[in-house]
Amino acid sequence: MSFVEYSELIKEGDVAIIYLGHESMMPVRVQKGAQTQTRYGVIRHSTDLVGQRFGSKVTCSKGGWVYVLHPTPELWTLNLPHRTQILYTTDIANITMMLELKPGSFVCESGTGSGSLSHAILRTIAPTGHLHTVEFHQQRAEKAGEEFRDHGVGHLVTVRNQDVCKEGFGVTGVADAVFLDIPSPWEAVCHARAAMKKQGGRVCSFSPCIEQVQRTCEALGEEGFEDISTLEVLLKVHDVRTVSLPLPDFGTDAPPKILSDPTGEGPPPAAPSNASVFCKTTTAPREMPGHTGYLTFATKPRG
Incomplete structure (x- = not known):
């Protein structure tokens, strides 16, 4: 294992990153017979890590799972x-x-x-x-x-x-x-x-x-x-959210919008008068990091 050369398989003595989530990670040195405790249960190095591929999804003793990542400078x-x-x-x-x-x-x-x-x-x-x-x-x-x-x-x-x-x-x-x-x-x-x-x-x-x-x-x-x-x-991190934007009213001269009846049990319903469209947008934080x-x-x- 090297921080500048990628290795496929985890070996004893390697440093691995146990990834529980974006805000929860931990480095471990892989040793046969050793165990690492997580909130999802125990990881047994001999059976769960040694010989596995970096990037593998490992199931812990309580049934939860984590990813085991190859270390990088980041x-x-x-x-x-x-x-x-x-x-x-x-x-x-x-x-x-x-x-x-x-x-x-x-x-x-x-x-x-x-x-x-x-x-x-x-x-x-x-x-x-x-x-x-x-x-x-x-x-x-x-x-x-x-x-x-x-x-x-x-x-x-x-x-x-x-x-x-x-x-x-x-x-x-x-x-x-x-x-x-x-x-x-x-x-x-x-x-x-x-x-x-x-x-x-x-x-x-x-x-x-x-x-x-x-x-x-x-x-x-x-x-x-x-x-x-x-x-x-x-660093400015934008939050992504979904917004609803109303479609403009083109007046009575515009051709009516006919919606199909998926059930086939009656005449098609009238077109909605206040149609809208959903789209993704971002908002900047009001306060910047220090x-x-x-x-x-x-x-x-x-x-």
Whole structure:
């Protein structure tokens, strides 16, 4: 099992996502003899999981059922153990696009945190790219490295436990892109530039406060970065509903609408005077979800 390569069958040691519903999922490590308790009953790993196909519908001991899904970065973001605040797919999608990541890209990241963005980067740059990720907190760095190995992507990533603002990323002139998610990103801009290739590349900084953005933009300009821009990603979910719309009254000159009698037991009924049609529409929420943060992008020119 690997987060960057799909496997057909579930094996012992794999990570699987138990899907009970859109708002209810859980990750489990498959082990022979182990059991997982759900509200629908017990899942027995030896008989219900090992050897089954990912995506299978599994019946629990109480008669209810769940789906067993192959892990993806998106599913892991929704199920990972939170060691820090994390980035979600709305921001992650924009980051991977705006940093122009692709298979074979070399990326530097700080900080690693809970590894939400890291897994998405690894899936994007596989199979020949590499991620150099730096985490200031020792226990978080060790746990992230353990998860990467367990998820079959350890060969694609190097985890370092150090202060990126003082020690940099541990590499020079190799990165196509750099991502910063730290309290004072302006202190690491010089190290980001040093880590990037001479041919140039892209950098992104995530900050929750506009004051942090201002200082980071100033530092980017001082270090010679160009095309500096900041965006905020807000998610608006529309509710789909069915509405009834009245048909217009065309007056007495319009030919009458004759409805057929499906029973054949009498004359056809008169056409309704107030006909209507049903259609689907959407309504936007009156309140938007809260602000998460600003994404600041810039380009290092060639040379």
